[in-house]
Amino acid sequence: MGDFMIMKTTKIEITVYEAGSVNELPAGDAALLKEALAATKQSYAPYSKFNVGAAVLLDNGEIITGSNQENAAYPSGLCAERVALFYANSRFPNVAVKALAISSAVNGVEYDEPAYPCGNCRQVLLECEHRFGMPIKVIMGGAKTIKIVHSAKDLLPLSFELK
Numbered sequence: 001m002g003d004f005m006i007m008k009t010t011k012i013e014i015t016v017y018e019a020g021s022v023n024e025l026p027a028g029d030a031a032l033l034k035e036a037l038a039a040t041k042q043s044y045a046p047y048s049k050f051n052v053g054a055a056v057l058l059d060n061g062e063i064i065t066g067s068n069q070e071n072a073a074y075p076s077g078l079c080a081e082r083v084a085l086f087y088a089n090s091r092f093p094n095v096a097v098k099a100l101a102i103s104s105a106v107n108g109v110e111y112d113e114p115a116y117p118c119g120n121c122r123q124v125l126l127e128c129e130h131r132f133g134m135p136i137k138v139i140m141g142g143a144k145t146i147k148i149v150h151s152a153k154d155l156l157p158l159s160f161e162l163k
Contacts (some may be wrong), residue, residue, distance in 0.1 A: 003120045004111070006033070010041075012038040012157045012162055014149065014154040014157065014160070015149070015150070015154070016038060016148070016149055016154070017147070017148040017149070017150075018145060018146065018147055018148075019145070019146040019148070020142060020144070020145060020146075021146070022034065022080025022141070024146075025110075025139075025146065026135075027081050028057075028072070028097070028099075028156065029101070029137075029139055029148070031103040031155045032055045032057050032099055032139060033055070033103060033139050033141045033146065034052050034100040035053075035055035035063055035101065035143065035163075036055040036065070036101040036102055036103040036139075037053060037054045037094060037103040037105070037142060038053065038065070038102060039040060039054060039065040039066060039080065039103075039106060040052060040053035040080075040086075040105040040110075041053075041063070041067075041105075041108075042067040043067035043068050043069070043080070043105075044067070044070055044095045044126040045070050046066055046070060046127040047070050047074075048070060048108060049062065049107070050068075050106060050111075051067065051068065051104060051105045051106070052067060052068040052079065052080040052081075052102065052103070052104045052115055053057055053065065053066070053067050053068075053080050053102070053104070053105075054066050054067070054079075054081045054083065054085075054100060054101065054102050054103075055084065055100070055101045056084045056085060056088045056097055056099070056100050057097070057099040057100075057101075058092055058095045058096065058098065059095050059097070059098050059132075060092065060123060062088075062092060062095070062096045063086050063153035064087050064091065064092075066080050066081070066082075066083030066084030066085075066086075066087055066148070067084060068080045068083070071161035079117070079118055079120065079121050079162070080102065080106075080123055080145040081100060081102060081117050081121040081125070082120065082124050084100070085100070085121075085124055085125070085128060086096065086124075089128070095100055095146070096131075096132035096133075096134045097128045097129075097134075097136050098136065098137065099124065099132070099136060099138070099139065100136055100138050100139070101138075101139040101141060101147045102114075102115040102116075102117060102135070102138070102139070102140050102141060103115055103141040103142075104142075110141075110142070110143040111142055111143065112142050112143045112144040112145075113142040113144070113145065114140035114141055114142040114145060114146060114147045115141065115142065116140055116142055116147075117129070117140075117155065118156075119156075122152065122155045122156040122159075123156065123159065123160065124157075125155065126139065126153060126155075126156050126159050126161070128149065128152070129137050129152050129153065130134070130157055130161065135150060135151035135153070136151065136152045137150050138151075138152060138154075138155060139152075139157045
């Protein structure tokens, strides 16, 4: 505890759901994750060789995909999640995001572990939640395990929020 007095302690807990394969998911979540994996093929990742795909399910039923786009003038590239979210918000500015699935591949093979959003992507997800007042399910897929949270807030519990 160090040399300072703690006035109050707050424990933050989140629930993360886990599946061993896409076959264990509800049909809609499985389909969205498969779209994200397919989007890895559109990735431009000549530097990291780590291809990431994202698929966004909108409240109107539309699915928008995106992939990571790297650039030699780092950090000018953009993550798959933000590519998909920004395109979805640009194309359908008044439609809420219901879910986002993320997948990754190396040399065309799905990566074993889940692909987790970076801090920037977490903040963008959170702002989408606030914008529409609706939680966004985040499905983070890997070949050996899939993790799901039912709100972006779970990924960034002590977040920056404008009221």
